[in-house]
Amino acid sequence: MLTILAALALAALSTPVPPQATQLPPPAPPIPAPVTPVVEADTRPFVALVTDLGTITVRIEDKRAPVTAKNFLRYVDAKRMDGFSFYRTTRSWGPAGQLVQAGNRGDARRNYPPIAHEPTTATGLTHCKGALSMARLAPGDATTDFFLLVSEIKGFDADPAQPGDNAGFAVFGEIVAGADVAEKIFAGPVSPTAGEGVMVGQMLEPAVTIKSARRVPAPADAPAGCIVKAS
Template sequence: MLTILTAIALAAQSPAVPPQATQLPPPIPSVPVPVTPVVEADTRPYVALVTDLGTITLRIEDKRAPVTAANFLRYVDAKRMDGFKFYRSTKSWGPANQLIQAGNRGDARRSFPPIAHEPTATTGLTNCKGALSMARLNPGDATSDFFLLLSDIRGFDSDAPGGDGAGFAVFGEIVGGAEVAEAIFNAPISPTAGEGVMVGQMLEPQVTIKTARRVPTPADAPEGCVVKTG
């Protein structure tokens, strides 16, 4: 018992432990870890049109304009586009309305049935410079013919003021070979061929699409302009 009392007494006489000696060290500031954004792979189809004047590479908006895109790719995959012609240039419309037109010339058996119209107000696409749009007379009668725009033609959008409310269906755009499209636009024109507004716009000679094939996604494909923003 005496030993225990002695130990207690000695402990009472021991110097107190400084308060700071019992505190934890200050926390180490956390360093934010940079987050690498996830970039989704581009799964959109790309098509190379090999023409008499060079190659034009197109990106196809198959998610936004599925009907029109599927129709175009059907011609490509069946190799029915091989031999189609670029036959029209709208130089006579002035710098604000520049396009070239291509399609099946002369053999109706090579055309698939007409497709449903996809207005730009629904797809969220727009007829900007470089756009790939479907040619038509009336909504729902488009088959093989298409435009490549060499200037913005916003009047082709379905919601354009003063338009017909249907417009022309955008389903892709040029991502390579824009200079080839320009060369086709500036190719010689027949002064007499064509009918109505087409007179003075028919290429002579026409420019042949030798082959149309799917190609891998180009490493340097630009973002483009056909997808509406804001």
């Protein structure tokens, strides 16, 4: 009996194991890592205008409107805009023409020379609600004064088909934060007599001081905006 069991054990040890029983299954293919989309940093300048009524942050289109943007940033970087003021509201124009205007209402020696005009037909920008644009009398005489639109005013865009001065105003940025502050300025009290011509009844009393104007990092939640014309 022992001889039979020993013989069976030897037979079991000598029986070859089928190859498929000794091979491991091939490894599963690796799970690809999730692809994180590359988001390019917004390199456009941002400026915080700190006023008596709060802070307005604007994004500057230094690539599309380089001349006008450089002029604005020159005042900011030299701190010459500190002490400028929002002095005008066009509330008297009604709902279709709402803006607040700011600039140097003091020592004209703080002004840099006038800049060349950049019409919207050249920059591809437009006067939508929130746009930041330069004030002027004639093309090429803008210095410090700028305005923020509290409503869309597409009539401020350049239009070569129109007669006379059809060069419009130079958009060079827009509000990305603090639109409510611009609304507060727009709704401020006005003098019934101050100003000249069409500006009578539009002069803020008191004016709203720009305490400081400084470059700031791009806000994480900055909106895409509306000033770039759709192609």
